[in-house]
Structures are given as C-alpha cells and as structure tokens.
Amino acid sequence: MSEVPILRAPVGTHDVLGPESARWEGLIATFAQFAYRYGFSLVLTPLFEDVGVFNRGIGEDSDVATKEMYVFEDRGGRHYALRPEGTASVVRAFVQHQPVTPWKAWYVTPAFRYERPQSGRYRQHHQLGVEALGTDDPALDVEVIALAWRFFQSLGLTRVRLVINSMGHDECRGRYVAALRAHLEANASRLCDEHREVWRRNPLRLLDCKRDECVAVTGVGPQLPDYLCDDCRAHFAQVTEGLVQLGVPWTRDPRLVRGFDYYTRTTFEFVADALDGAQNAIGGGGRYDGLVERLGGPATSGIGFASGVERLLLALGAEGVTTSLVRRELDVFVVDTTGHDAATTLLDDLRGAGFASDRAYDGRSMKAQMRVADRSGARVAVLVGPREESAGQVTIRDLRSEESVPQHLVARHDLVATLTRLLTK
RNA sequence: GUGGGCGUAGCUCAGUUGGUUAGAGCGCCAGGUUGUGGUCCUGGAGGUCGCGGGUUCGACCCCCGUCGCUCACCCCA
Numbered sequence: 001m002s003e004v005p006i007l008r009a010p011v012g013t014h015d016v017l018g019p020e021s022a023r024w025e026g027l028i029a030t031f032a033q034f035a036y037r038y039g040f041s042l043v044l045t046p047l048f049e050d051v052g053v054f055n056r057g058i059g060e061d062s063d064v065a066t067k068e069m070y071v072f073e074d075r076g077g078r079h080y081a082l083r084p085e086g087t088a089s090v091v092r093a094f095v096q097h098q099p100v101t102p103w104k105a106w107y108v109t110p111a112f113r114y115e116r117p118q119s120g121r122y123r124q125h126h127q128l129g130v131e132a133l134g135t136d137d138p139a140l141d142v143e144v145i146a147l148a149w150r151f152f153q154s155l156g157l158t159r160v161r162l163v164i165n166s167m168g169h170d171e172c173r174g175r176y177v178a179a180l181r182a183h184l185e186a187n188a189s190r191l192c193d194e195h196r197e198v199w200r201r202n203p204l205r206l207l208d209c210k211r212d213e214c215v216a217v218t219g220v221g222p223q224l225p226d227y228l229c230d231d232c233r234a235h236f237a238q239v240t241e242g243l244v245q246l247g248v249p250w251t252r253d254p255r256l257v258r259g260f261d262y263y264t265r266t267t268f269e270f271v272a273d274a275l276d277g278a279q280n281a282i283g284g285g286g287r288y289d290g291l292v293e294r295l296g297g298p299a300t301s302g303i304g305f306a307s308g309v310e311r312l313l314l315a316l317g318a319e320g321v322t323t324s325l326v327r328r329e330l331d332v333f334v335v336d337t338t339g340h341d342a343a344t345t346l347l348d349d350l351r352g353a354g355f356a357s358d359r360a361y362d363g364r365s366m367k368a369q370m371r372v373a374d375r376s377g378a379r380v381a382v383l384v385g386p387r388e389e390s391a392g393q394v395t396i397r398d399l400r401s402e403e404s405v406p407q408h409l410v411a412r413h414d415l416v417a418t419l420t421r422l423l424t425k
Numbered sequence: 426g427u428g429g430g431c432g433u434a435g436c437u438c439a440g441u442u443g444g445u446u447a448g449a450g451c452g453c454c455a456g457g458u459u460g461u462g463g464u465c466c467u468g469g470a471g472g473u474c475g476c477g478g479g480u481u482c483g484a485c486c487c488c489c490g491u492c493g494c495u496c497a498c499c500c501c502a
Binding site for chain 2 (some may be wrong): 062122128281306368
C-alpha cells in the first residue's frame with residue numbers, strides 16, 4: 001500500500017496492547033494498593049538523570065554502569081543516562097528534598113539497559129518498587145520483604161522462593177572482600193576464562209559466576225557469613241526471625257550478593273521456579289545504608305525492593321494464572337439505527353452514570369453494529385432505532401444470553417435505573 | 426559483544442527435486458428480502474514471499490550479504 005517502510009519498536013522494546021495491557025493495569029493497580037496499605041506514597045522522578053547519579057549510585061564497576069547504560073549528551077552538553085534501575089533516582093530525590101523520615105515511597109517505571117534481549121530480558125523493561133529511607137530497624141526489612149511476598153501471593157503465584165542473605169555493613173563487607181580478593185589472587189589461574197583476568201575489578205561478582213571453575217574456587221576459602229560483625233549478625237537474625245513470625249518462608253544463600261555496589265546487610269531475591277529460562281528472578285532488593293551519603297546526603301539507612309513487570313507476567317503465565325486482576329470489559333454497547341446519531345447523548349448519560357460504554361461509528365448496518373457489540377464483550381446492548389425513538393423507548397438486549405429473544409423495551413428515561421438494577425447484581 | 430534457530434496475508438502456518446496468475450485456517454469487510462450479534466452459507470479486500478545482490482531460460486525455494494525476530498552465554502527485573 002504505502003511506500004513508507006514500516007517503523008518498528010526499537011530492539012529489545014515492545015508495545016503492550018489489547019488484553020495484555022489489561023494485565024499490566026491489574027498488576028500495577030494491585031501493587032499500588034499494596035504500597036498504599038503498607039504506608040508508601042507514590043514518587044515520580046525523571047526518566048533520565050545525570051550519569052553521576054547512577055555511576056555513584058550503583059557503582060562504576062558494576063556491569064550495568066560499565067556496559068549497559070543508555071548514556072547521551074543533550075543539546076547543552078550535559079551528560080545524562082536513562083535510568084537502568086529505580087533506586088538511585090529515588091535516593092537522589094531524597095537527598096535533594098530531604099523529606100521527613102522514615103520516608104516510604106513506591107514507584108512504577110521503565111528501566112533501560114543496553115544488552116542483548118532474550119526471554120525475560122529487555123532493553124526497556126518495567127519495574128514496580130518501593131524504597132524506605134531513614135532507619136535501619138530490621139522491622140523495616142521485614143516489612144519490605146513481606147510486602148513483596150504478600151504481593152506475589154495475591155497475584156496467585158505459588159512457585160516463588162525467597163532467598164536472603166546479609167552482606168554486612170561497610171566494615172565487615174570490606175574485610176570479607178579483602179579476604180576474598182586474597183583467595184582469588186592465590187587461585188586466579190583456576191578461574192573461568194571470563195573471570196581469570198578481570199576478577200580484581202569486582203571480586204564479589206565472582207560469587208555470581210555459575211561456571212564450575214569459579215564455583216570450585218569460591219566454594220572454598222572465605223565465606224561471607226563468617227565475616228559479619230555482631231551487629232550485622234544480630235540484624236540479620238532479627239530480619240529472618242521477623243519473617244518466620246509472619247509465616248514468610250525463606251532460605252539463606254550465602255553467595256547472594258547481587259549486582260549493584262550499594263547493597264549492605266540484607267539482600268534478597270525472589271526466584272520463580274515456574275520459569276525455566278535463565279531469567280527467573282522476578283524481584284529483588286536489599287538494604288543500602290551507605291547510598292545516601294554516596295549521593296551527597298547525610299548518613300541515612302535505606303532499603304528497597306523492585307520487581308520486573310515483564311517477568312512477573314511471564315511467571316504468571318507459566319503458572320497458568322491468566323486473570324487480569326482488573327475488569328476491563330464494557331457494560332453497555334449502544335446500537336443506533338436512527339440515522340441521526342442518537343447514540344451520542346445516550347452514551348453521555350450511560351457514561352455519566354458510571355457504565356463503561358461504547359458504540360459503532362460510520363453509520364453501519366444494524367447487523368454490523370450487533371457484530372461489533374458482540375465482539376466488544378459488553379454485557380448488554382442498548383438498541384435505539386426509529387421505532388424505539390418515536391415511542392420514547394430503547395431496547396435492552398442481553399448479549400450473554402443464549403435465548404433467541406433476550407431483550408425487552410424500556411422507557412428512555414428509565415434506562416439508567418434499569419441498567420443499574422440489571423448490571424450491579 | 427559471541428553463538429544457535431527462524432523471517433510467505435493482520436495472526437498461525439502450508440508451499441512437492443527451482444517451473445505458469447503464491448495457498449489454507451483464523452481474523453476483517455459485505456451479503457443470505459424488508460431493524461438484531463454469537464452457529465452456518467456465499468462473496469470480497471489484503472502479500473514487492475524481510476531487504477539487497479548473485480547463480481539460472483526461470484528463484485518463495487539454491488548461494489552471499491544485510492536487517493529483524495527469537496533463544497542461549499554474561500548479567501540482571
């Protein structure tokens with residue numbers, strides 16, 4: 001038809017429409033409800049920030065910062081990056097505005113990472129998350145983790161595991177990293193090809209490596225839990241005990257360190273066992289007690305959690321949960337054959353009364369309009385033609401009925417009242 | 426960045442050893458007598474066979490390149 005070539009969404013991005021978008025609405029609305037229940041309020045921050053926010057935030061040596069950031073220069077020569085994750089921006093906003101603590105905020109946002117897409121991994125994906133700043137009370141760790149857990153449960157996910165660990169605070173973590181570094185140095189030749197040369201850059205990364213060679217090296221030698229100080233041990237114990245009290249099951253993974261440099265003490269991840277692909281982490285987070293300072297603010301503790309919308313949807317699909325959590329079907333479809341557009345005022349009344357209503361356009365035949373009405377999924381059709389109009393009536397037809405004549409006439413001025421009775425029971 | 430698989434109608438796909446006007450199902454549109462959907466019947470619209478080059482008398486089919494999709498490694502949501 002057209003000579004203009006079809007433009008498509010960029011690599012690693014995707015459009016969401018149709019029934020799929022209803023599932024998105026449901027997820028987001030459910031999460032918003034949970035956040036509200038737990039005392040979090042919505043925070044909106046810019047999609048792009050000074051690159052320093054992310055470099056200093058998630059760590060210049062992290063994979064995300066070194067090779068996955070969408071960086072660009074604007075027309076004024078400023079260096080910006082599209083957010084690769086949610087926490088750094090929110091913490092920057094905290095530093096800038098210094099709200100009263102404890103400050104509990106939730107968000108839903110796109111996140112960008114330049115990497116090769118695959119199942120459950122995109123260049124633009126979307127995260128739902130919460131951040132809580134101003135206290136290192138383990139009760140808050142428990143609350144954030146419980147919020148995530150309950151959220152997943154409410155969605156209908158059953159095959160989700162919580163794995164948790166503590167990385168200690170700066171000091172004990174530092175001692176562990178030093179010990180790990182020495183251990184790696186002594187065994188560098190036995191590491192996998194990928195890490196043999198680059199382990200110095202970020203020793204903790206090696207714990208994530210699943211290759212046999214690296215696992216063999218890191219499986220022995222210094223172990224993170226042995227390096228925690230008494231305070232960090234106590235904190236971790238209180239968190240795990242709190243989870244037990246709430247009936248939130250967890251398992252400890254002493255190798256769980258996660259990819260961003262800001263984590264201290266509690267780290268956790270939710271693994272969806274229904275996903276057989278490599279991308280089976282549907283959420284994660286942790287405490288970041290030094291991050292506010294790193295971004296120029298006063299010493300402030302914080303903890304956060306984020307979940308990937310796309311992966312949640314994949315996990316839900318894999319578990320066979322197909323409900324959208326939010327109803328998006330029409331109540332009423334207006335079929336107008338008067339020839340002079342009686343539908344417009346009729347719809348205004350219906351919509352004003354709160355009914356989700358739609359119509360056909362372009363003066364199509366009644367048969368055609370009925371077909372569209374049927375496909376729309378509306379519960380009832382309201383028909384108005386010359387006969388009804390002259391009598392001051394409309395026909396209400398039940399579109400879900402199998403009967404041959406599931407319809408009746410009703411006075412025009414009784415329409416809203418009748419539908420209210422019909423559709424709200 | 427590296428590697429595997431795949432690109433034929435809006436969607437899911439068929440297309441025989443390369444041989445005339447490229448097909449199906451679903452979807453979409455219009456009809457099936459005068460105002461009625463979901464089933465059924467009939468008809469119709471819609472494709473530069475991803476794109477470019479090559480081999481050949483002839484290419485959807487073979488070769489090369491390229492773009493895209495997809496899966497995996499790495500890492501993460």
